[in-house]
Structures are given as C-alpha cells and as structure tokens.
Amino acid sequence: MSSHIRVRMPPSPTGRFHIGNARTALYKWLFARRRGGAFVLRIEDTDRARSTQDNIATILDSMRWLGLDWDEGPEVGGDCGPYFQSQRLDRYRRAVDRLLDDGKAYPCYCTPQELEHRRKEMHAKGLPPRYDRRCRGLTHSEREQREAEGRPKAIRFAVPEDGAVGWDDLVRGPIEFQNSELDDFVLLRSDGTPTYLLACAVDDSAMAISHVLRGEDLISGTPRQIHVYNALGLPMPRFGHLPLILGPDRSKLAKRHGAVSVTEYRDQGYLAEALVNFVALLGWSPGDDRELLSREELIEAFSLEGIGRSNAVFDAEKLAWMNGVYLRNLPPDDYVARSRPFLEATFGRLSEQFDDDYVAKALMLEQERARTLAELPQLTEFFFRDPERYDDKGERKWFRRDGAAEVLAAVRAAIGGLPSFDVESIETAIRGVADRLDLKAGPVIHTTRLAVTGRTKGPGLFELMAVLGEDRVLTRLTRAEEHTRSLR
C-alpha cells in the first residue's frame, strides 16, 4: 500500500530556490523516503515571461546540494514525463477542450487592462474585486462576433454559483470554501499557456500524485483545483497545507529579509546537513525534545502528524548555532576539504605557498571556533599572512607596558634553537621565561600571542606556534620586538 505514495516538488523557475521551497521539498522527500514512496520533481515553467534557464539550473543545484534526490524528473527521467510543464502544453489544451465542450469553461475576451480597471472600480466601491463573469453569459453570436474580430481570449472555469467545496486537509482537518467566494479563474491564458491552477491539477493527476503538500499561502487555490479535478473527472490527491516560514517581522519570508535562497546559505558557509536539520524543525517536530537529527533520523521520525499548524519565524541565530555544531562534528578530512574552497577564495591557491598538512593543521585549530565555513579565512588569516597590524586594545595592554620588548626578546631566545619545535617544548620554554623574569605566565603568553598573531584571541598559543613553525614565529617575534621598542 505504501508503494502508492507519490509526492512531487513543483518549483517554478521564476526565482531562486529559497528556504521555504527547501522545507517543503524536504518534508515531501522525507515523507516519500519514510513511506517507501516516490519523490517526483516537476518544473512549473508555464509563466514563460519570468521563467529562466538559470533558475532551473539553480533549482536542480540546490536540491542536489541539500541531498534531496528525486526518483523522477529532470535529468533522471521517469514514466510520467516530460517533467517540464512547458513541454506538456498539449495536455492542458486537451483538458481545456473537454471543459469547453462540457460547458464547464468558457472563453473570456476581457483584456487585462479592462480587468484591472474594473477591479479598481470594485475595490473603490468596497466590493470584493472579483471577476464579474461578464463573458460567461455571452451568447453564441456574441462569441462569434468577438472571434471574428480576432480578439485574444483566455479560458475561464465556470465555478458553480451555489454550494461549497471542501477537503480534509492533512495538517489542518476539514476546510471549506463557499463557491460564491470563488471567481471564475483563468485556466488558459490568451497566449495558450496554462495557469498553475490547471496545469498542476492535470499533471498531479497524470503523474498519479497521492499527496499534495504545499505552503499555506496556496490554500485558496485548492478549492479551485478541486473543481478542476471534479469537472475533469480526475482522481484527487490528498491535500496538506504547511505553515509558512516568516521573517523576523513575522511576514512571509522574502528577499527583503536578507538571505533566503539556498545557494546563498551554501555560499555563506552553511552545511547542507545543518540547513536540512534546522529547516526540518521549522514547522515539524519528531514529537520529543530532540533537536539534532541526522538525515536518517529525520526519515525515521518523520510523519505528517508531526507537522504543526502555526507559522514559524526563521531564526538565523539558531541556524548559525546549529551549523557550528555540525561543523565541529565534521570528521577532520571532511572539514578540511569543505573549508579549503573558502580559504582559497580569499588567499588564492594555497597549494602554491603552503603544503596541505600545514593548511589542515591551521584549519583544525579553528574548527571549534567557526560557526560557518565563511568565517574560516578571517579566523585563520594569521597562519597565511604575517600580521600587518596589532590589535589596538592588545597593543595598549601588552606592548606598551614596561618590559614588553624584553619579554619578546626572552621568548625569542628561549624558543630559538629548541631541539624540537613541538607544543610541549614551546610551553616549557615560555613558562620558563615567565619564571626567569619573575612574571606570571599570562602576561608572557598574551604578549607573545599578540606578537605572533596580531590578535588577543584565538587557539592555544603553544599549539598555534607549533603549527606556524619556528621560522615564522621567530620572524614575527623580532618584528614585534622592534615595533614595541618604537612605541616607547
């Protein structure tokens, strides 16, 4: 029975694949994987004015990056293709012809300008701005006349005047709309392309989709689609409407809220697994208090019952935290491999100047401090470039105090020529300097850190020095010592 489950992701290539799409796609994917169903990808490119090849590529790219592999769709094929609506126009046309023949749809000769004008009028009068159905009552001869004039026509669905449509929503329970609230929506535009209301219903039926999951913002389209299914005599899928993801201002997440596309998050150094985990929890919960769930655990725990009904505010802070958790848990090799591109983006080809082992060690020392991969270049900069400046506060606190230059000189002397430049030897040497100068270890360490990295914070000093190596450390100590003397 589970084999009958078929869900589909129908992105429209009129924009980037954003967080909301990602979550909807994820839920469907999880549902399909959990129940042994099929996950179908279908590109809804009927709005040819706004659809682009670039957006299609980005959608496929985003889905793959997130690990949401599809069983049928672009580039993988399937028995229900083609999976681009722009290649299925004949099917919509046929469906509309049937509706026309049955008198369940009719041509509308009103122009967009006329419609717009009338909408404004109605709005001004305080009336709901619905289509007034004036072409619905056209006589045969009136239609003939308009046809003869060669007027462009759209095809509208003739919604019953009375009664109601309803369905048992998979996440919200029974929902009902009065037919009187629905206007005669357009099925086919005057350019012959179908609208979403038509194409989606025809395709979902043709592709034997069993469950339609979509955002709550599409809820008002559902009664119209149900009419289409019924008028065409098509088997109907179950519908479920997901809560929306909101921006900080509690309105539907959109571009103005900042980063919203999946590729932006990827480029900002977020890990796909973290984004998936985070977004899964926006409107769904496994039913217990678990927050960190692997892909397998998500599949195992996923159920439609766990989907909430209220909208969720996207909390970028929490995503960042979660990304940090995933970053810290990454196996070293994996972590290094994923970090390198971010490093090279700012430092250029690293392999020409540093060997892989050095880069890896530097990266390892910052793993627990990074929340995103994009923070790594800044965090590791001192491993790849000598400090050009010293932190202002640090300089005031450590370089301007009496004896700072002497401390640096002593450290340089103590570590120069160490039999082995390892963490332990360095630590012993530096603590020895503190003893000899009758200082606590802290000041010596801080002064040295500033000299070697230009910073007051970072990984453990001895570890970082060991990675940098004796030559770099000595050079930097000498330079800092001169700088310190110049301050007096």
Place this chain on the structure above:
RNA sequence: GGCCCCAUCGUCCAGAGGUUAGGACACCGGUCUUUCAAGCCGGAGACGGGGAUUCGAGUUCCCCUGGGGCUACCA
C-alpha cells in the same frame, strides 16, 4: 474590506483533561582556562482575554482580540 488559516517563554518546538508547564537558540550569572570559542553548572523567561463543558482545562466548545495568508491571464 471579503475569505481562509493560526494562537505555550523574545524565537523554534514538547505537552494528545490531573505536569513544580519540559527542551533548544538567544540572554544573564558561575565554572574550566593563557585569550576567544567550545564544554559544564545555574538563572530569568510563556499557556492573549472572556465565557461554556468538567470534580478538574494549556489541552474540548463558543465569542473577542491579535497575527498571518490570499484576494493576477504569478505560482
């Protein structure tokens, strides 16, 4: 305006009539420590309001209020 949906800490979620209302992020304090992170310990912080049902309501029902969505020849 009309229609539809929603309502537990600032935010995301638990809570399926009887709980000191739980967890996570963020915040605050402490701890560890050479710094920063990370970690650990602790703190503060919520059932929007009113009715009804019930021995008993965050949990059920109704109203109000509040929030969101839709209102295209976009999806």
